[in-house]
Amino acid sequence: MQANKMKVLFLTLVLGLVCSSQEIPAEPHHSQISGEWRTHYIASSNTDKTGENGPFNVYLRSIKFNDKGDSLVFHFFVKNNGECTESSVSGRRIANNVYVAEYAGANQFHFILVSDDGLIVNTENVDDEGNRTRLIGLLGKEDEVDDHDLERFLEEVRKLGIPEENIVDFTKGDGCQAQ
Template structure:
């Protein structure tokens, strides 16, 4: 029995290893991203929007690829200490892996990269009152990821002009997680 538990534990650890050969950065099969996800990291050129009580600080629960090609996101966020559930639908655009939504301005949400089985990174471009904000979100199929994923996320952030100082770790900040 102990051997069985040990092998199960090792297989879970091995399943979390970052595999750069599995990463997809175009021609996405969006149906494969449907399912349960956890918020791991966010980054933005406006940290106030992703810090505690920020309007873009959300904790993903589920993503569903709809029949019409749109994406449905189930999120939770904190409002005055209470967990509030929100469902938003992002409409498919002409570009593969890109969606639009009206929330706190005009937004474009695009997949930056994914391996489908373990992680996905989204890039959000928000236009509000003449101001443009960029935010990135790293979601995972598990509540925690190994450090190699942070390194990869930092590299992705650099492509958008964001450094480590722009990154917020959400893994221990999801106060609604225990209520799942």
């Protein structure tokens, strides 16, 4: 009987150690995200949303969080018929690393921090007609795209089942000068 209790205790200890050693994705701290960013790539399940004149054909400039990290503002340009229009969208935190914002419908998104210079944003948009679109974007602080960040982005695109031909490349320049 004593030996069985010892085995159970030992197995409990081993299980506890195994569970504690599993990597749990941590929510990126808002201070790691807040700052200047540029759009590098956006993939979408609906290319009308990210194509020329689409609402998510956006040239991001910055993401700014408030001090508590429970609200944020995206500052960006949208190019429509060759003309750049400056815009911003506010969002709020509703759960651990889950945010919502109203832009071209209702959006729920979360951040996947890749590196000091790269950020992936996973978004679900439900437009005014009730159509759901999955979007994933790779943002960068520099003009150059890190190969590791790009590979991680492509992994996320594949996980969502978005065809790679639905990826829009924003790295060639946007013609919308920062103001």
